[in-house]
Amino acid sequence: MAESPEIVVTVETREGRGSAEAGRMRHQGMVPAVVYGGGMPPVPIAVDEHSIRELLKGAAGENTIFLLKLKGTDEERLAMIKELQVDRISGHFIHIDFIRITRGHKLTVKMPVELVGDCVGVRHGGRVDFVTRDVEIEILPREMFDKFVLDVSNLEVGEHLKVADLASQLPENAKFLEDENRVVAVVEIPKIIEEPVEEEIEDEELVTAEAEEPEVIGKGKAEEEEEAE
Incomplete structure (x- = not known):
C-alpha cells in the first residue's frame, strides 16, 4: 500500500x-x-x-x-x-x-504501469511499444497501491493490451478516469527505413560522364594562324 x-x-x-x-x-x-x-x-x-x-x-x-x-x-x-x-x-x-x-475522500492520481514478462512477439521479430506509462484513476487513500503490473509474455506481433486489461488490479472502490480502450502496450514489427541509393548512383554516373568528356582548351595563336592559311 x-x-x-x-x-x-x-x-x-x-x-x-x-x-x-x-x-x-x-x-x-x-x-x-x-x-x-x-x-x-x-x-x-x-x-x-x-x-x-x-x-x-x-x-x-x-x-x-x-x-x-x-x-x-x-x-x-x-x-x-x-x-x-x-x-x-x-x-x-x-x-x-x-x-x-x-481519509474517506477519493483522490485522483496517475498510477504508473510496469511491463513484465518475456514477450513471445519479440522473439518473432517484433518490438514492444510502451504507449501508456501511467493511468489516471480515482481511489480512496486507504486503497492506494504502488503501480499496475502488466504481463506482456503472451503478446504476439500485432496484438496489444488496453487499460481495461488492468481492471483486475483495481481496488473495490477505485475506478478508471481514462478511456478503457486506450492502448497500453502493443507489439509491432520495427519499420526499416531504406536509404535513398538511386540518387547516389545517378550522381556517380554524372561524375563519371563528366570525367570521360575531353577538356576543351582554347586554341593558341599559332593554331589560329595555321587555320587561317
Whole structure:
C-alpha cells in the first residue's frame, strides 16, 4: 500500500516571494512549495530537498501518502505530492505542490504501469511499444497501491493490451478516469527505413560522364594562324 503515515516530512512556513527568495532557499537546500486542498486555503511552505528525494525512493514514488509536519508546531496532516517541477539541466527540484489528504475522500492520481514478462512477439521479430506509462484513476487513500503490473509474455506481433486489461488490479472502490480502450502496450514489427541509393548512383554516373568528356582548351595563336592559311 502507498499510504505510509509513519513517514514524516517536516516543512516550514514561507514568507518571502519572488525568484530571488526562491533562489536563496534553493541555495540552502530548500525547495519552495505549497500545500492545498482538504477544504483549507493554500499555504506557502519550504521543504528540505533531501527529504523529498528520500521519500521518492519508495516503491510508490510520488503517490506515497505521508505525514506533513509543520516545523515548531504540533500541526501535521496526511499529504501527497501532486506536482513536482524539476530543473532539466541541474536535476534540482524547482517547486513542489502538496495536496492534503482526507481519509474517506477519493483522490485522483496517475498510477504508473510496469511491463513484465518475456514477450513471445519479440522473439518473432517484433518490438514492444510502451504507449501508456501511467493511468489516471480515482481511489480512496486507504486503497492506494504502488503501480499496475502488466504481463506482456503472451503478446504476439500485432496484438496489444488496453487499460481495461488492468481492471483486475483495481481496488473495490477505485475506478478508471481514462478511456478503457486506450492502448497500453502493443507489439509491432520495427519499420526499416531504406536509404535513398538511386540518387547516389545517378550522381556517380554524372561524375563519371563528366570525367570521360575531353577538356576543351582554347586554341593558341599559332593554331589560329595555321587555320587561317
